Amino acid sequence: MAARPARVAGAPAPCATSNIINTETETIAAVSTAWGEAGIAVVRVSGPGAVDAAGAVLRFGPKGFPPPREMRLAALLDASGEAIDRVLAVYFAAPRSYTGEDVVEVHTHGGTLVARMCLEALLSRAAVPVRLAGPGEFTRRAYLNGRLDLSQAEAVLGVIRSRSAEALRAAARTLSGELSAQAREIRDELLRLQGDIEVGLDFPEGEPPAVDAGALLRSLEGLSRRLSDLESRCSAGMLLREGVRVVLCGRPNVGKSSLLNALLGRDRAIVSDQPGTTRDLIEEGAVWGAGVPVRLVDTAGLRGGRGDAGAEAPGAVEALGIERAREALEGADVPVWVLDGSRPLAPDEIIPEGAVVALNKADLPHAVTLEDVRAAAPGAGPLVRLSARTGEGLEELKEAVLGAARRGSVLEGGLNVTARQLGDIRACARAVEEAQAAVSGGVGEDVTAGLLGEARVALERLLGIGGDAGALLDSIFSRFCVGK
Numbered sequence: 001m002a003a004r005p006a007r008v009a010g011a012p013a014p015c016a017t018s019n020i021i022n023t024e025t026e027t028i029a030a031v032s033t034a035w036g037e038a039g040i041a042v043v044r045v046s047g048p049g050a051v052d053a054a055g056a057v058l059r060f061g062p063k064g065f066p067p068p069r070e071m072r073l074a075a076l077l078d079a080s081g082e083a084i085d086r087v088l089a090v091y092f093a094a095p096r097s098y099t100g101e102d103v104v105e106v107h108t109h110g111g112t113l114v115a116r117m118c119l120e121a122l123l124s125r126a127a128v129p130v131r132l133a134g135p136g137e138f139t140r141r142a143y144l145n146g147r148l149d150l151s152q153a154e155a156v157l158g159v160i161r162s163r164s165a166e167a168l169r170a171a172a173r174t175l176s177g178e179l180s181a182q183a184r185e186i187r188d189e190l191l192r193l194q195g196d197i198e199v200g201l202d203f204p205e206g207e208p209p210a211v212d213a214g215a216l217l218r219s220l221e222g223l224s225r226r227l228s229d230l231e232s233r234c235s236a237g238m239l240l241r242e243g244v245r246v247v248l249c250g251r252p253n254v255g256k257s258s259l260l261n262a263l264l265g266r267d268r269a270i271v272s273d274q275p276g277t278t279r280d281l282i283e284e285g286a287v288w289g290a291g292v293p294v295r296l297v298d299t300a301g302l303r304g305g306r307g308d309a310g311a312e313a314p315g316a317v318e319a320l321g322i323e324r325a326r327e328a329l330e331g332a333d334v335p336v337w338v339l340d341g342s343r344p345l346a347p348d349e350i351i352p353e354g355a356v357v358a359l360n361k362a363d364l365p366h367a368v369t370l371e372d373v374r375a376a377a378p379g380a381g382p383l384v385r386l387s388a389r390t391g392e393g394l395e396e397l398k399e400a401v402l403g404a405a406r407r408g409s410v411l412e413g414g415l416n417v418t419a420r421q422l423g424d425i426r427a428c429a430r431a432v433e434e435a436q437a438a439v440s441g442g443v444g445e446d447v448t449a450g451l452l453g454e455a456r457v458a459l460e461r462l463l464g465i466g467g468d469a470g471a472l473l474d475s476i477f478s479r480f481c482v483g484k
C-alpha cells in the first residue's frame with residue numbers, strides 16, 4: 001500500500017490524485033445525511049474556516065461556542081438574524097476529526113428544508129469562502145490527511161452504497177417519496193373521517209347523524225388493509241437494510257458449520273467430527289436471490305432439547321457458547337434447525353416453532369424421512385433435505401429461507417425506513433384497529449374520533465407534520481359553507 005501522506009501544518013497536503021489541489025485552504029460543506037424525511041439531518045463543514053462559518057450562522061447560549069467534542073444547543077439563524085430552528089452543534093478540532101481538519105457538524109431537525117437552509121447559510125453567509133463539497137470529498141480528505149487508508153475509505157463507500165442492490169432500490173423508493181405519498185393519503189383520509197364524526201358530534205340531539213356506522217366501518221377496513229400493506233413493505237425494507245439474520249442451530253455434529261461453509265462457498269468455520277468444536281457465534285454476510293442481504297450465523301451445538309441425559313455435560317466454555325446460541329436463536333429473523341438425516345431422530349429433539357428444517361447429510365443413507373420430521377415437529381416451517389458435502393439441496397434451502405423471511409410480503413417491494421418510522425406506522429395501524437372495534441361495538445363516537453386522532457397523529461409524526469389541532473379545524477370548517 002502507498003505510504004500515507006503526512007500532514008504538515010500550513011503546507012498543501014501531498015496529492016494522491018491529481019485533481020485534488022491544496023485541500024487545506026478550502027472549506028467545504030454538505031448535508032451528510034440522506035435527503036428525505038428523517039428525525040434529524042446532519043450538515044457538515046470541514047476546513048480551516050469551519051469554525052468561522054458555523055459561528056456566522058449559529059447563535060449559542062451564554063456559554064458560547066462549544067469546546068471540541070461537546071455538543072451544544074444553538075439557534076440556526078436566517079439572513080436577518082432570526083432563529084429558524086433549534087439545532088445541536090459539535091466541533092471536532094483538527095486533526096482529531098473525520099477529515100483530519102477542523103470540522104463542525106450541525107444537527108438540524110429532519111426534513112429537507114431546514115438542512116438545506118442551514119447548508120445555504122453556511123455557503124453564503126460565512127466571512128470565509130465555503131463551497132459545496134464534491135461527492136465523497138470528506139472521505140477523500142480523510143484519506144489525504146492520513147485519517148483513513150484507502151481500503152477503509154472504500155469501506156465507507158460500501159456502507160453508504162447499501163449492502164445489496166435490493167436494499168439500494170428500497171432506499172431509492174423511499175427517497176423518491178413513495179412512503180410519504182402513501183402515508184399522506186392515509187393521513188388525509190383519517191382526517192376526513194375524524195372531521196365527519198366531530199361535525200356530527202356538534203349537531204344538537206335529534207338531528208340526523210353525520211356518519212353512518214356501516215360506511216365508516218368500510219372506510220376503516222380499507223385503511224387497515226393499506227396500513228398493513230405499508231407495514232409489511234416497511235418491515236421488508238428494514239430486513240433489506242439490516243440483512244436477514246439466518247441462524248443455524250441444532251445438535252453438535254449435525255453439520256451446521258459445514259452448512260455455513262457450503263452456503264458461503266468457502267471454509268469460514270472449522271468443521272470436525274469432534275462434537276463441540278464451534279463455541280462462539282460466527283457471522284458472515286452473503287447476498288441471495290435477487291439481491292437480498294443475508295447475515296448467516298453459525299452457533300455452538302445445542303445438546304438435546306433441554307439437556308440430554310446420557311450425553312457428556314458441556315465444559316464451561318462450551319456452555320457459554322450454548323447460551324449465545326440460544327440468544328442468537330431468539331434474535332433470528334429465520335431460524336434454521338439442522339438435523340443429521342443419516343441418523344434416527346433423537347426422541348428429545350425440540351425443533352423450534354416456525355424454523356426452517358435442514359435435513360443434512362443427504363449423501364449418506366437416509367435414516368429419517370421428511371414425514372418423520374413433520375410428525376415430530378408439526379409446528380416447524382419448510383423441510384429441506386440437503387447435503388453440505390455435495391451441495392445438493394442448497395438452493396432449495398435458500399429459497400425456503402427467503403420465503404420465510406418474506407412472511408407473505410414481497411421483500412422486493414421494500415421501503416427503507418427507520419425503526420422509529422415503522423413504530424409510527426404500527427401505532428397508526430393499532431389505533432385504526434381499535435377504532436374499528438369501537439365502531440362495531442357501538443362505543444360512543446367521541447371515542448372513535450379520539451382513536452382516529454391518535455392514528456392520524458402517529459402518521460403526522462412520521463411525515464414530520466406538526467400542530468395537529470390546526471389541520472383538524474381546517475378540515476372541519478372547510479365543510480361549512482362560507483358565511484355560516
Ligand SMILES: Nc1nc2c(ncn2[C@@H]2O[C@H](COP(=O)(O)OP(=O)(O)O)[C@@H](O)[C@H]2O)c(=O)[nH]1
Pocket residue numbers: 251252253254255256257258259270271272273274275276277278301360361362363364386387388389390
Ligand atoms: N457425509 C456428510 N458429512 C457431513 C455433512 N455435513 C457435515 N458432515 C460431517 O459431519 C461432521 C460434523 O460437521 P460440523 O459441520 O463440524 O458440524 P457442527 O457441529 O454441527 O458444526 C464433520 O465430520 C463433517 O465432515 C454432509 O452433508 N455429508
Ligand SMILES: [Mg+2]
Pocket residue numbers: 256257258269270277278299300301
Ligand atoms: Mg460447528
